[in-house]
Structure formats: C-alpha cells, structure tokens
Amino acid sequence: MKIICLVKYVPNVEDIKYDYEENVLIRDNVKLILNPDDAAAVAFALKLKDSRPDLELEVLTMGPKSVRPFVEDLLRRDVDQATIISDTAFAGSDTYATAKILAAYLKDKEYDCILTGSKSLDGDTSHIPAQVGEILNLNQMSNLMSIEQDSFTKDRAVFEVESGDKRLKYEILFPAVLSLRKESGYELPYIKYENMSLDVSDKLDIISNKELGLAEDSIGLKGSLTRVANTYNKNFKEKDKTVVKNDDQGIDFVYSFLERKGFV
C-alpha cells in the first residue's frame, strides 16, 4: 500500500499579532511551520505505518528550497521518501496554477490514497485538495475528524467528517484524496534521539519545472486566474466604553444597562 501526503509549510499565523490602535499586522518573528491540518495527515499515516510494515509513505510539498530542513525532519520520523517541488517559475501561483503543478507530478505516480489537510493557516481556501482531485479525477473529502485504522486497506477507508452540526460517517473506495483536520488529534511523533541528525539526503528529491515540463504560461502569475489586488486591515469601531469594577456598583451598572436595553 502506498500513501502520498500533500503538505505545505506556512508562516505560523499565531505569531502574527494585531495592533488595534494602529490597525496593522505585526509580522515580526513569524516562523515557518508545517501546516497543522497537513501535520495531522502525516501523523495518521505514520500511525498506520506502525502496524502496516508494507505501507510506503511519501511526502510531497511545494515551496522554496528553504523548507528542506523541515522536510528532512519528516524523513527522520520514518517517512520513506520526500519530494520538494521548487522553482522560482512557480512563484506567485494561485490555487488554480498550484493544483496543476502538484497534479503534474502526481499523474504518473502510483498510490492508493492521497492524504492532506483540509485547509492551510495562511491562504485558508481549501482549494488544493479538491482541485488536485479534480485534475486526477479522484473523489475528495474534507474535514476528516477520524479514520478507522482497522478498516483502512489498499481499497477503501471508513472515516468521519464534520459537516455543519452533523457528524457523517462515510466509506470511500480508493484511489481518493482525503483531507484531515488538526482537530482529529493525530499528532506527529517526536524524532527518536538516535535519528536526530540522521543523513536522509538519499530519500529526498528536489525537482523543478525542468522535470515537470509545464508550459510557462500555465504556472506562476501568468498561469493564475486570481490575484490579490488589495489588502485591507480590519478597522474595528472603537466604542465609548465604560469601565466598572466587579462590585455591587458595577453589577448595578450592568443590570441597569440590560434593563434599559430590554434584555431583562
């Protein structure tokens, strides 16, 4: 059985703070991390691999070459093989162009299942899993909260997704694309001490458009159908607040406010 995990490295949005007075984002000291939903996908695959010695696990990512040390750390966690798609010609690609690039790599590969995250912290569009699925003519499901490990085979999987206020349990036949949520709780294992500085370069491929051979006008900014024209900071309307203490007087003040407004 072979699983390919599609992952992305993103700026850790949690580090981005907002200055409400100036209405600007503070982006200092923002680190790159493995997108949390994608980490859950790799974590599930590694967990499955523990009980399935025949499982072959590849990680695929697209981004600058600077993600290499992060990808190497996945290889040190027992991922069998990793591929980084990296080319300055891909810079500026929107989701439409990005899906085409990823699919160009995947179309000649053999696999039973593609596992990935439901959404990324930075763009948060959730387009890539569905669009890669569309190009490869594979079905795709998002928002996976759990996968039944025992019934996961070369042919099928049974899993639960969150949909509005419902939990839905599905069975899907492979090949297919399944997108997990970090709330599924699958967590990456630590790197074993003896593997901390293991040389994994023989398991890592870095490929560019030379190998993929996509037409120049189908990638990067030229191949994109959407572009960011403007960014806006959120302007929050400040109110004339009244600050009170949590004492009888304060509670009375709150109560009369509620009474005046008809809430009590």
Place this chain on the structure above:
Amino acid sequence: MFNMEKTLIYLDPENIKNSIELLEVAEQIHAESDFESYGVIINDSAARQELNHFDYIIKVQNEELKNYDPLAVTDIMEEIENKYNFDSIIIPATHFGRMLAPRLAMRLHVGLVADVTEIKKDGDELELVRPAFSGRIMAGIVTEARKPIMLSVRQNVFSYDSPLEKNVKIIDFKPVDYQKGNIKLLESRKNEISYDIRESEILVSGGGGTLKNFEEIKLLADNLNAEVSASRKIIDNGKASRNIQVGQSGKTVSPDLYIALGISGAIEHVAGLKNIENIISVNVNKNAPICSLSDIVVEGDAMEFVKKLSAKIKKNKKQKN
C-alpha cells in the same frame, strides 16, 4: 432583446436559509444590471415558499444520485452551466460547498475566490474580499475576465431582505450522465448541541478566563434566556463542541447582546463578531483587545461576575412578580 445576465446559486440542503441569502451577493455583483436568478437544488424538498425570491429553481431529483458526492454533483453542475452559461456561480461555504466550488472552478477553467465576506464593485471592476491569515487581514481578490465569475461565500455574513416575491419557475432538470464517486454515507448523527449560535439573540460567551469552570457560565445564560458560545481556547481544550465556537475558525455571530467572559479578543475571535449592537466584556485586564469594542468593561473575574449578575437578575425577577 438584450441578453440578461444570469446568476446561479447552489442551494445546499445543509443550510438552505443561508443559501437563499446569497441572493444579496448576486445583487451586489450584478449591481448595474437586471439579472435573472437561478437556484439549483439537488435531492431536497425545500418548500416552494422559501424559494420564491428566485426567478428559476432548477430541481434535480434522482434517487440514485448522492447529493454528498462531490464528483457526481460537479458533473451535474457542469452540465447545468453548459446549458445556461451563467455570468456568476455562487456557492455557500458550507462543508460540501467548499469541496464543490474548487472542483467546479477547475472543471470550468475559471478562477475561484473562497469564503468571500464582502463585495466591492466599482463600475465594471469587481473585487471580492475575503479573510486571509486566519482572519488577521482582508484580501481583495480580482479574477481573470472569464465567465462565469465563481465564488464561495462565508456563511451568515450576507442577509437578503426583500419583500419581493416572484412567480418562481421550476425547471425539472434531468442530467444526461454523471460519474458515481464510489462514496457511501454510512451514518449521520447530530452533534449534541441543539441550538445554532448564529440564530441567538443573546450570547454568553466564555474564553480562556473561564477554562477551569466553563460549564458554569450557563448559569448566567439561563438567567438571561441566552445561549452559550465559546472562543477557540475552550474548544481546543475540549471543553465544548466546535458548534458553539465564535471566530474565524468557528462561526460568525450577530446577536443583539454579546457578553464576553474572560475573552481577550484575539483577532481570530473578533473576526466572528458581526454587527453586534451591545457588547459587555468581563476581563481581569481592562486593556484586553476586546475591551475597546465593548460598551461596558467589567474589570474582574468572569466567574464571580456570572454569580453576582445571575443573583441580581433572579432577585429582581422575584420582586417584579
């Protein structure tokens, strides 16, 4: 006769009400011209009454077809598009909508803007605004001049308010063919929360400051005939179901009154507050970000406030009786 513009709205059975509200989005996109509105509904028996703001309803009723199968539904949507050639296709950003929209956009070779929260239209220039970086910033996106314009729209952000009832024409659409996606629904169950915080008039909301005894904030909610919601911190710590999460990664809410207990007001959270007239926040730190959005800031412990205010309301109720 000139060619009237046409819009198609995907009516998701998961949230029919909000899907219909997307007519407001259509009106803003086609602001300069008359347009015809089409709604498409697959294997659902929504009442005609609800749908009478549309010019046309395309009904697809087919027992074999699974309306949860993205591959099958994409095929049908493509067939409908090929027949009618819409100027815009608008899809609610529900669980299913967020899988359908990107597939369909790729199939039709058009750009897609996800999770739109605002439409900016200036003459022919159309900019679709959406949150990025988990709601920390808004990005205005423009798409290549291909048709149809495609977007998914964040739920509960737009509301459609028109008294105009139309003589809706029902189109019984029989798809010629579609792929079956080899997926089977085995089980569906409701999450334990029975209310929808997007519909609430009063929300008593707990954050990190109520982590130790979150369930106790219900006391205040009960006394105010309100419902309980929470910030992401509570959800991530497993104290409550995601259904009641307010914020960018949760739901957008617009109650008349929002009481924020021990919520600092990280932008993730504030992004989920829309047009709220009255906000009371209780926080040990009176300079927490949420305080500048509040009418009243109570400086102190959230749980103490819950108990004191609940007692006060109870006492006054008795006196009134």
